[in-house]
Amino acid sequence: MYNKKFWKQVLIALALFLAGWFTFGSAQAQGKPEKSKVTIAVGGKNLFYYLPLTIAERLGYFKEEGLDVEIVDFAGGAKALQAVVGGSADVVSGAYEHTINLQAKGQQYQEFVLQGRAPQIVLVVSNKTMPNFKSIADLKGKKIGVTAPGSSTNMMANFVLAKAGLKPSDVSFIGVGASAGAVAAMRSGQIDAMANLDPVISMLTQKNEVKIASDTRTIKETQTVFGGNMPSGCLYASVSFIQQNPNTTQAMANAMVRALKWLQKAGPSDIVKTVPESYLLGDRALYLAAWDKVKEAISPDGMMPTDGPHTALNTLQQFDPELKGKAIKLENTFTNNFVQKANAKYK
Structure with a gap:
């Protein structure tokens, strides 16, 4: 006759087995990241423009997606772009319009999660x-x-x-x-x-x-x-990186969408407690007043607006001679596929 202690141990063992099985099952559904260590280049990480990136990092969302992310901060977006083109970074957290400029130069890069729906500049x-x-x-x-x-x-x-x-x-x-x-x-x-x-x-x-x-x-x-919706900060990478690392890309999109949704609900004190002290530039009240002015600009879901790519291209064509006469395929500069799956996972 088995005692109660024995049956309790059996039930605990069974529960742990099932928990592990379900976790394994959900991991299999998405697939393990092909590249778990990822370097993201950013230009001005302390700016609200890049706040979703900091939130995903500080709240451990990248780690929970199986990623070991290193964020390298540069003086501006152009420097971050140079890092990814030069091979010292895998992904850029930067302005979407760089993908258009790169295509004009024969280089194929693609946005896969939007951080901002207004430039904030x-x-x-x-x-x-x-x-x-x-x-x-x-x-x-x-x-x-x-x-x-x-x-x-x-x-x-x-x-x-x-x-x-x-x-x-x-x-x-x-x-x-x-x-x-x-x-x-x-x-x-x-x-x-x-x-x-x-x-x-x-x-x-x-x-x-x-x-x-x-x-x-x-x-x-x-x-x-x-003259229309202008997409701003986003995560973008070379098309080859995305094609070779779809699970890694999905994991990054998942983490960023979680951060975007957290920011939609977060109060001022939540943000101040989460970001590094240096972001406040010595004035907490000013930082929060500034946040109040720009929070609408943060994307609620990471999706590229329908007219966004056309607005960006039209803007660049007004002053950039390198785009004159170039047939830009805007549909190749962005994808909502990863974000759609991320939103289905994190509602």
Whole structure:
């Protein structure tokens, strides 16, 4: 006659077996990541533009998907792009429009999860060096700070200049990064204007050090500037990497979609507790006020908007001579397949 202790041990063993079996079954359904160690290059990780990436990292979502992710931070998106093209990174967390520029150069890269549905980039003009600023045309011959030459901040500035009849060569672009160095460059008078993002922009506007010339922190403002929905931060990689590592790509999309959904429900205190102290730039209240201005720009589900790729291409064509006469296949620059599966898994 078996005692109660024996049967209890049998039931525990059975429960552990079933739990393991179901876990194995669900892992088999998606498939183990082909490449568990992944390097992601990013340009200005502290910016709200890339906040979903930080959330996925800090909350352990990448690890829970079976990934060991190393995030390498650069001064701007153009530098992060160079890392992936050069082979020192697998994936970029950067602006979607780079996939279009790369295709024009014969290189096939694809976005697979969207982080932002508005660029969040703001063009501001110095009250110190340009107190009499009236219009964008006044920027001719001036020094404009961007996170890094060739980055999305540079592209946004180029587009705003083009709408005012100015060419990129009519101004001087200077890389100032995306944190305290950018603020210092503006305050010291090294630059006359700057295209940058929050919390940098809010640090300068709170003390009336700059005038806002063009703003894309909300969906409405973005549509006014670009004439449609403009996709912004995303994860993108070479088409060959995605084809060779579909499970790894799916795992990254899963982690990012979880982060996007977390951000939709998170309160200010949740965010402050999760991000590194350095992100606050020494002013917690300012950081949260800045977050309030840009939270609408964060994608709720990682999906590329239908008109997004066309808006991005149209924007680039206004000032980029390399796109003249090039037949761009926009359908090859993005995919929603991984995001759709991620949303089915994390509702």
